[in-house]
Amino acid sequence: MKLALIGTGKLGCALLTGLFQRGVLAPQDVGLLSRDAHKTCQVAGRFGAPVIGRGDLAGAEYILLCVQPGAFQEVAGWAGGHSAGYISTLAGVTTGTLSRCLGSERAVRAMPSLAATIGRSQTALTATPGAEAAGDLAFAQGLFGAVGDTYRIPEHLFDTFTGMSASGLAYAAVFAEALADGGVRMGLPRPLANELAQKLLVSGGELLAERPHPAMLKDEVCSPGGTTIAGIRALEGGNFRRSVIDAVEAATRRGHELGRGERETGDS
Ligand SMILES: NC(=O)C1=CN([C@@H]2O[C@H](COP(=O)(O)OP(=O)(O)OC[C@H]3O[C@@H](n4cnc5c(N)ncnc54)[C@H](O)[C@@H]3O)[C@@H](O)[C@H]2O)C=CC1
Ligand SMILES: O=C(O)[C@@H]1CCC=N1
Numbered sequence: 001m002k003l004a005l006i007g008t009g010k011l012g013c014a015l016l017t018g019l020f021q022r023g024v025l026a027p028q029d030v031g032l033l034s035r036d037a038h039k040t041c042q043v044a045g046r047f048g049a050p051v052i053g054r055g056d057l058a059g060a061e062y063i064l065l066c067v068q069p070g071a072f073q074e075v076a077g078w079a080g081g082h083s084a085g086y087i088s089t090l091a092g093v094t095t096g097t098l099s100r101c102l103g104s105e106r107a108v109r110a111m112p113s114l115a116a117t118i119g120r121s122q123t124a125l126t127a128t129p130g131a132e133a134a135g136d137l138a139f140a141q142g143l144f145g146a147v148g149d150t151y152r153i154p155e156h157l158f159d160t161f162t163g164m165s166a167s168g169l170a171y172a173a174v175f176a177e178a179l180a181d182g183g184v185r186m187g188l189p190r191p192l193a194n195e196l197a198q199k200l201l202v203s204g205g206e207l208l209a210e211r212p213h214p215a216m217l218k219d220e221v222c223s224p225g226g227t228t229i230a231g232i233r234a235l236e237g238g239n240f241r242r243s244v245i246d247a248v249e250a251a252t253r254r255g256h257e258l259g260r261g262e263r264e265t266g267d268s
Helices: 010-021 037-047 054-059 069-079 095-102 114-118 129-133 136-145 155-166 168-185 190-209 214-221 227-237 240-259
Strands: 003-006 030-033 062-065 085-088 107-111 121-127 148-152
Touching: 003 010, 010 030, 010 037, 010 114, 030 037, 030 054, 054 069, 062 069, 069 095, 069 240, 085 095, 085 136, 095 107, 107 129, 107 136, 107 155, 114 121, 121 129, 121 136, 121 155, 129 136, 136 148, 155 168, 155 240, 168 190, 168 240, 190 214, 227 240
Parallel strands: 003 030, 003 062, 062 085, 085 107, 121 148
Antiparallel strands: 107 121
């Protein structure tokens, strides 16, 4: 077995979708294991990959952890100590913690996003020296590179990458929803408002890719004395930029907390 996937929830399934569609791994190369046997069987049926048990982990070349950070200590108790290379996608959990709790010098820390499902994840990567020497970082670069862009990030910036990129998908969704709400408030039918908001994010992203700085696009759209600058003024009045900056800061701090083992359901 090339890869054992522990945790077949939202991220696990996004990665399976992207990886299988791109043919980087075949379903028979991947074993699936998670807490809920019924749901794991459903995922196995959907992808055509086998369900495995804890005893099968000994035969895995790589073990990919996609469980919640709060489940890590328990999972490490039975999934650690194998000769496989370990790859973790858990928010906040450092390579030092991975290595210590899994009893392995081979630990890669990855932070992908749900955009893996369409081959557009932005994935941060870092690894222990042992994982790098064993070729595990190169393996992870190939794996996540097949479902988007990879970035080698120093570990002290990992939670920031998480709070901006992986979490940022949700901020974009909230912005789209709010924009559509504005359209509805001013009279557009809901389905049209939702469609406009969704397509606007796509076209906006493509236009931003053609420019070295986002402010250039903003300036081009803002006609002097026109509609857009009136809208931007209202955004500034609502502390839009400050709110977005604060969101990244709060998410980064939450990553630090999760890494220290603080409860996922608790507030800071
Ligand atoms: N959802 C996202 O956009 C992203 C999530 N992540 C990270 O990926 C991890 C998984 O996130 P999601 O897929 O969103 O969570 P999820 O809740 O959708 O899936 C978690 C999976 O782990 C399994 N699991 C939980 N406890 C277990 C245990 N003790 N033994 C075996 N399996 C267990 C569950 O059965 C489920 O299949 C988290 O650590 C998160 O920080 C990273 C990047 C993006
Ligand atoms: O919200 C979370 O904790 C996870 C990590 C990044 C995206 N989702």
